[in-house]
Amino acid sequence: QVQLVQSGAEVKKPGASVKVSCKASGYTFTSYDINWVRQATGQGLEWMGWMNPNSGNTGYAQKFQGRVTMTRNTSISTAYMELSSLRSEDTAVYYCARGFSIAADWGQGTLVTVSS
Amino acid sequence: DIQMTQSPSTLSASVGDRVTITCRASQSISSWLAWYQQKPGKAPKLLIYKASSLESGVPSRFSGSGSGTEFTLTISSLQPDDFATYYCQQYNSYWAFGQGTKVEIK
DSSP states (O other): OOEEEEOOOEEEOTTOOEEEEEEEESSOGGGSOEEEEEEOTTOOOEEEEEEOTTTOOEEEOGGGTTTEEEEEEGGGTEEEEEEOSOOGGGOEEEEEEEOSSOOSEEOOOEEEEEOO | OOOEEEEOSEEEEOTTOOEEEEEEESSOOTTOEEEEEEOTTSOOEEEEETTTEEOTTOOTTEEEEEETTEEEEEESSOOGGGOSEEEEEEOSSSOEEOOOEEEEEO
8 A cells, every 4th residue: 555654753943954754655656746745733734845756856835945855765765855944933744745636645744843 | 826715714513414615716726626634633635636526435425516716515414523624725736725624513
């Protein structure tokens, strides 16, 4: 079965960067886009961007342009999302999701806490 | 960017009630709309795609309709497991989510 397993919780200081991983299994990693979505506590879902694991092509939400980088390592079927210049407002659960259009498969989420 | 607006933000209902949630897009998205259910501490679960197509394994009490800029999610007879937050998502141009509708016990 399809599984997306994300890395563990992180605590970062303001101004630092965080890199979250999303390891895929149960399907051909390069055949489906990976999207990243975040959710602050008690808030809604916010789309951050997508990556095509085959080509490495990416597209980012305007809000995160210049601060987010999505990459992959096809040899280990893993996608990465790096967010830089962290601020307190970036405290959230970050999800990876499989699919170009809709997402039937999601990772379990990674809590990133930004605190001095 | 396409903006998605859901209403209401919160809905109080009883088991057995018919429930309708509305989602409006800031511009036409044809039928490129999905609905998700999310429970606390869990990832979203896909319910409906292409505005009205039911995802495999999702109970038939869930249905979706609409096209263009106005869409609805209907739960025909609310069950205890349905108390959750629901999000619409457009995928006509990248992704964007509505702000969510929390369905609470009345």
